[in-house]
Amino acid sequence: MPIPTRLRSLSSLLILVWPGLLACQSMTPEDHDSDEVHLLVASGEYTAAVEAAQARVSADPNSAKARDEHRLASVAMLLDWGRQLSFLGYDEEALEAFGQARALAQSPEFEAGSSAGESGLARIPNQPQQWIDKTRAKIAADWMSRGEQLLVNGDLGEASDAFGMAAEYDSSLPGLQAAGASIEKRLEFHADLAEVYYNEGISQLRKGDLDVARSRFSYADKYSHGEGRAKERLSEVKGELARRHVALAETLESTGFFSAARVEYLTALDSDPGSAEALVGLERMHSEAKAFETLKRGEMWVLREDWEQAKEVLLAGREQTQMQKEAFDQVLTQLEDARIAEKYELALNLEHDFRFNGAIVQYEEILDDRDFFLDSRARLDTLREKVERVETLYKAQGTEQDSQERQRLLKEIESLWPDYKDIQDLLESSGS
Numbered sequence: 001m002p003i004p005t006r007l008r009s010l011s012s013l014l015i016l017v018w019p020g021l022l023a024c025q026s027m028t029p030e031d032h033d034s035d036e037v038h039l040l041v042a043s044g045e046y047t048a049a050v051e052a053a054q055a056r057v058s059a060d061p062n063s064a065k066a067r068d069e070h071r072l073a074s075v076a077m078l079l080d081w082g083r084q085l086s087f088l089g090y091d092e093e094a095l096e097a098f099g100q101a102r103a104l105a106q107s108p109e110f111e112a113g114s115s116a117g118e119s120g121l122a123r124i125p126n127q128p129q130q131w132i133d134k135t136r137a138k139i140a141a142d143w144m145s146r147g148e149q150l151l152v153n154g155d156l157g158e159a160s161d162a163f164g165m166a167a168e169y170d171s172s173l174p175g176l177q178a179a180g181a182s183i184e185k186r187l188e189f190h191a192d193l194a195e196v197y198y199n200e201g202i203s204q205l206r207k208g209d210l211d212v213a214r215s216r217f218s219y220a221d222k223y224s225h226g227e228g229r230a231k232e233r234l235s236e237v238k239g240e241l242a243r244r245h246v247a248l249a250e251t252l253e254s255t256g257f258f259s260a261a262r263v264e265y266l267t268a269l270d271s272d273p274g275s276a277e278a279l280v281g282l283e284r285m286h287s288e289a290k291a292f293e294t295l296k297r298g299e300m301w302v303l304r305e306d307w308e309q310a311k312e313v314l315l316a317g318r319e320q321t322q323m324q325k326e327a328f329d330q331v332l333t334q335l336e337d338a339r340i341a342e343k344y345e346l347a348l349n350l351e352h353d354f355r356f357n358g359a360i361v362q363y364e365e366i367l368d369d370r371d372f373f374l375d376s377r378a379r380l381d382t383l384r385e386k387v388e389r390v391e392t393l394y395k396a397q398g399t400e401q402d403s404q405e406r407q408r409l410l411k412e413i414e415s416l417w418p419d420y421k422d423i424q425d426l427l428e429s430s431g432s
Contacts, residue, residue, distance in 0.1 A: 037069050046077035075105045079127055086135055091142070095135045102128035140170035147179065156187055194224035201233060210241050242272035249281055258288040291321035299331055307339045340366050340373055347379070354419045356383050390417045397426070406430060
């Protein structure tokens, strides 16, 4: 969180004022009335007090009282700045401000016996150290609180570091020494546990049981708080486990078990997130598993005999895969077989129902797609000949004058195509 602009401006003001203040120390003192500076400091208007004191120094550089009051007003402003920073949570910055105030207040050029010592500003030089002590105690308490929370979470190493920081700021903080001693004992106990788990991990590694070895090295790493040999051994075991899972995934992949291969690649990445083979394989399996699901969806549409939907799904899925194109081609072939078989069945039904023209259309569509399908070509040729024969007979009966011959022609037409045009009406009229 950035320091508010108003507080930053106070620092800028002091940077400009302080060098001029120190440069005036060798000048001859001369007293002037300073009620305005006293009143401004007393009312908490520290910036205005510094500006008023600076004006007095500029007007009379030889006045020791003016210089001292300027210094003390500056100290008061630094203290106020530090207090505001601390209130906002900027304790390190506040500590720096209090340190500057202390350095300025304890300047050897400060004339303790001057008239400023008799003013309301006289008590200010003693305050910076008090605020430094308070702020250091506050920072130490914050570090100790953080250490206690880390201790609750089981982060002994970080908790120990936090307590160490607290001691740097205020080693007299109540309970700090006891907390540090307690952590040291627990760290020693954890170090012993880490050694036990590490040795067990080595034993399991020697036996070839990498999963158990990883578990033991993981515990050893936990209790050694990231230090020692356990982390290195754990990394080695995880790398070997990842390689094994990648090998298994590749075997599953080659046999078409893409979802299972994807699981193995994921397991490999769990052991070694940086495994390039596992990352590439996982990406590949995402595509292949998705394509496999599309293949099954296409097969479902084939079973439902929705040929157009099935073909659309299967062709889209074929574009998703590099390893299953043959499987898609096989299902697409099955789709075409089923679609043509349906047309053939329809053609047979039309033929059986003496709807020869419709049957001819179906047989022609079948043979447009394939050169050969069962006896479609023979049936098509037979139907065409039959239709041509019926049309010839029909024309002949229309011009035949001999009633018996005409009756014979009509009977032949009826035997070939009972529903042809008005053949039944003609038979009925010729027989009456």
